[in-house]
Amino acid sequence: MLDSLKRFLIGKPLKNEALSGEKYSVFMGLPILSSDAISSVAYATEEILLVLYPVVGILAYGSMLQVSSAIIGLLILITLSYRQTIENYPNGGGAYIVAKENLGLISGISAGAALSVDYTLTVAVSIAAGTAAIISAFPILEKHRVLICLVILVFIMIGNLRGITESAKIFSIPPYAFILGMVTMVIVGMVKYGVTGVVPSPPPATEVAAQSSVTIFLLLRAFSSGCSALTGVEAVSNAVPNFEEPSTKHAKTTLMLLALIVLIVFGGISVLANIYRVVPVEGKTVLSQIAESIFGKGFMYYYIQATTAIILAMAANTAYSGFPLLLSVIAREGYMPRQFAIRGDRLSYSNGIMILSMLAAILIIIFRGDTHLLIPLYAVGVFVSFTLSQSGMFMKWIRERGKGWLHKAFINGLGALVTGVAVIIIGATKFVHGAWVVIVIIPILVNIMLKIRHHYTAVAKQLKIESKELSSVDFEKDIYRNRVIVPIASVNKASIRALRYAKTISDSIAAFNIVMDDEEKEKIEKKWALLNTDIPLIIRSSPYRKVVSPLLEFIQSEEYDLKKGDIITVVIPQFSVKDWWHKLLHNHTSIFISTELLKHKHIVIATIPLRLKDDKDAIRK
Known part of the structure; x- marks a missing residue:
């Protein structure tokens, strides 16, 4: 049943040969990899106003345009910088690979940790937004906020588990629909104001009176909030291998189109917010108010709301494209569990997709799906990776000094300086609002990644055998004496099958049974006596209902007479049932026995399955 449900949700497995077809074109890659950056503009302007308006009132609008201009300038600089990253590191990994190769190991895994945190927050923030x-369009749904977030999360997860091509088909339309709506709104809004002379109603007098002057610190706080518009720009450089050949050219084209769209839409929304004097209010987004001011509550208003809601949720798809690929690169180098480097049935990195979903779900539940609570955590990670990536590229040009290196070094050096300053601003202004969580988590992740690598190195060292040693390995010599123990709960078809198998691999066999009382002991002894076998039955009483410890005590006892070099094979009889819910009705004692016994190097575990029939067939017979 579970397998049928899995096939229904994510489709049939794909062969390895199909991987070449699981690639993005520019047309498909743009909406998938840029949906985060494009969607961020839907709330970036609002985040700026939420900082400015409560403090300075109507003066916030002029300051908002200044802050927006600074963010657009930073966008252009970051875009130019990442074009060079794509050109020189076409195998993916983005900031992680760049920083690791040019700044050292700690810088590399710090960038990887920062990006991992950012991608997780991207999913949570996007879905919450x-x-x-x-x-905002249907206030009655407020009490179901967290549930709606989780339903959207599951939908996006399933879509991505279906593979790159399938997810592109599912998620490519909403971003284009959103872009069309935003461009239309910007054009119509400008025309209504500039050509027809429509003047919107000013905010209430109580709301527009300035409470204080605009300070540098206030502008920096607003800048740090608005920098959410730049998250997702790095996703294209992380996913270069997912593009059709020539992948570098297609990735660079996608990045430039992304930057152009963000510039037009973010800049346009900031101008409209200034023109229409939109006031941030609880329960109604700035974008919703702008759309209502321009279109009224007609078709276009609901079109804007619908496409905004979809693109904000679909923005999580950028993280689903980047996070699993980043994790696979890090895992292949041994700094993350190897499972993340394995492709799933649909050739996607399914383990990365599922862990990302789980972490995002936890964040959504903890922060109750509130965008404003999540935003302060949001931009720190991505700007740390920006800074490390640009610093790495700067050092590369300084070290190599190839053709045009001075120009390239200037771009990346300036990018590193500006994004580094942005990290300090964001960290300082958002620290008490939650950014401290990310600042603490990144070093913890770095330490975990180093420990994972240390473990893999230790395992490899202990398993390694030199080539010269291989020729001296003797497979003919009888090194081990194999002794077999068959734990049985009762005398039944499964246990007899296990005993028969045991006879084929050793002459030294013992059946082992644990009883709770004398009545149970007498019952199994009577049944065992009916068997025509010379296999001894060892019975042990367990007043504390333990299963594994009496078995280990027997193996280590003088009675068993274990010699040095002996190998113990524990043959575990196990029946398997047909339906998934039947499994819930049984103890699965064999799992606990296997888990504990595998801790001992001289014990081998063998499981002998007995497949049971369907309940109806069994009863009928």
């Missing part, structure tokens, strides 16, 4: 847009 999408849900906020839905609730």
Whole structure:
């Protein structure tokens, strides 16, 4: 049943040869990899106003344009910088690979940890923002905020588990629909104001009176909040291998189109917010208010709301494209569990997709799906990776000094300086609002990654055998004496099958049974006496209902007479049932026995399965 459900949700497995077809074109890659950056503009302007307006009132609008201009300038610089990253590191990994190769190991895994945190927050923030847009249009759904977030999360996870091509088909339309709506709104809004002379109503007088002057610190706080518009720009450089050949050219084209769209939409929304004097209010997004001011509550208003909600939620798809690929690169180098480097049935990195979903779900539940609570955590990670990536590229040009190195070094050096300053600003202004969590988590992740690598190195060292030693390995010599123990709960078809198998691998066999009382002991002894076998039955009483410890005590006892070099094979009889829910009705004692016994190097575990029939067939017979 579970396998049928899995096939229904994610489709049939794909052969390895199909991997070449699981690639993005520019047309498909743009909406998938840029949905995070494009969607961020839907709430970036609002985040700026939420900082400015409560403090300076109507003066916030002029300051907002200044902050937005600074963010757009930073966007252009980052785009130029990442074009060079794509060109020189076409195998993916982005900031992780760049920093690791040019700044050293710690810088590399720090960038990887920062990006991992950012991708997780991207999913949580995007889905929370999408849900906020839905609730803005239908306030009655407020009490179901977390549930709506989780439903959207599961939908996106399943879509990505279906593979790159399938997810591109599912998730490519909403970003284009959103871009069309935003461009239309910007054009119509400008025309209504500039050509027809429509003047919107000013905010209430109580709301527009400035409470204080605009300070540098206030502008920096607003800048740090608005920098959420730049998250996702790095995703293209992380996913270069996912593009069709020539992958580098297609990735660079996608990055430039992404930057152009963000510039137009983010800049346009900031101008419209200034023109229409939109005031941030609880339960209604700035974008919703702008759309209502321009279109009224007609078709276009609901079109804007619908596409905004969808694109905000679909923005998580950028993280689903980047995070698993980044994790696979890190895992192949041994700094993350190897499972993340393995492709799933649909040739996607399914383990990375599922762990990302789980972490995002935890964040959504903890922060109750509230965008404003999640935003302060959001931009720190991505700007740390920006800074490390640009610093790495700068050092590369300084060290190599190839053709045009001075120009390239200037771009990356300036990018490193500006994004580094942005990290300090974001960390300082958002620290008490939650950024401290990310600042603490990144070093913890770095330490975990180093420990994982240390473990893999230790395992490899202990398993390694030199080539010269291989020729001296003697497979003919009888090194081990194999002794077999068959734990049985009762005398039944499964245990007899296990005993028969044991006879084929050794002459030294013992059946082992644990009883709780004398009545149970007498019952199994009577049944055992009916068997025509010379295999001894060892019975041990377990007043504390332990299973594994009496078995280990027997193996280590003088009675068993274990010699040096002996190998103990524990043959575990186990029946398997047909339906998934039947499994819930049985103890699965064999799992606990195997888990504990595998800790001992001289014990081998063998499981002998007995496949049971369907309940109806069994009863009928």
